[in-house]
Amino acid sequence: MTTPWPPRRTARRPLAPRVAAPREPVDSARIGRRAVRRRAKGMDAAAIAAALEDSRFDAQQDSRHEDLADDVRGRAELAEWERLDQLLAAAPAGSVYDPDTDPVVQEELAAEAAAAADREAAVRKAQRIAARADELQALCELHALDRAEPRDGDEAARD
Incomplete structure (x- = not known):
């Protein structure tokens, strides 16, 4: 008689009890702002202006779709690009965006x-x-x- 492979286990180890830790609700706007900041790190004013135009175009396209009309993250990303554009417009020429400052x-x-x-x-x-x-x-x-x-x-x- 052959032994089945893999060998059967006679006693199963019980699963460790899991305690559900309280979780914060997802903040889509904060996620969007952070994504913009990561992407904008090291960009100069021209690159941020181009990204702002892309974000405006995306917002215009999203407004045509009912399921994307209430997109909190998209609006937050657009607002963050606009803020970064104004921030670098007021900065000296040749400045790049750095979230640490x-x-x-x-x-x-x-x-x-x-x-x-x-x-x-x-x-x-x-x-x-x-x-x-x-x-x-x-x-x-x-x-x-x-x-x-x-x-x-x-x-x-x-x-």
């Missing part, structure tokens, strides 16, 4: 970092409350809750 980009990065820090602080606070709630539940099961000393934030943990 763009004040709008730096402000956005600072705002995103601040928002991420706020989200992280909220997650840490929720974890502390959950841990205290577990501790209070264990004390309750041991009938020792009346001897526990209250701490700051116990109201939220008890809720």
Whole structure:
């Protein structure tokens, strides 16, 4: 008798439990602006003006299609090309676009970092409350809750 290939496994390993992390909704406008900035890096005023014209043409073509009329990303890309065109028009001749020196980009990065820090602080606070709630539940099961000393934030943990 021959052995089947590949050999059968007798015990299957259970899959690791997956915890769904909260996700931010997709911001199509932000994606469009970032795509424009990546593409525009190192471009001079003439190249950005040509890209702006291409983007205007694409917007005009998209307006003729019902499913593309509400395209948030396309409008954001066009607005970003227009902003970059104005930025380089005001810059000295021969300047090229660099997102690292763009004040709008730096402000956005600072705002995103601040928002991420706020989200992280909220997650840490929720974890502390959950841990205290577990501790209070264990004390309750041991009938020792009346001897526990209250701490700051116990109201939220008890809720």
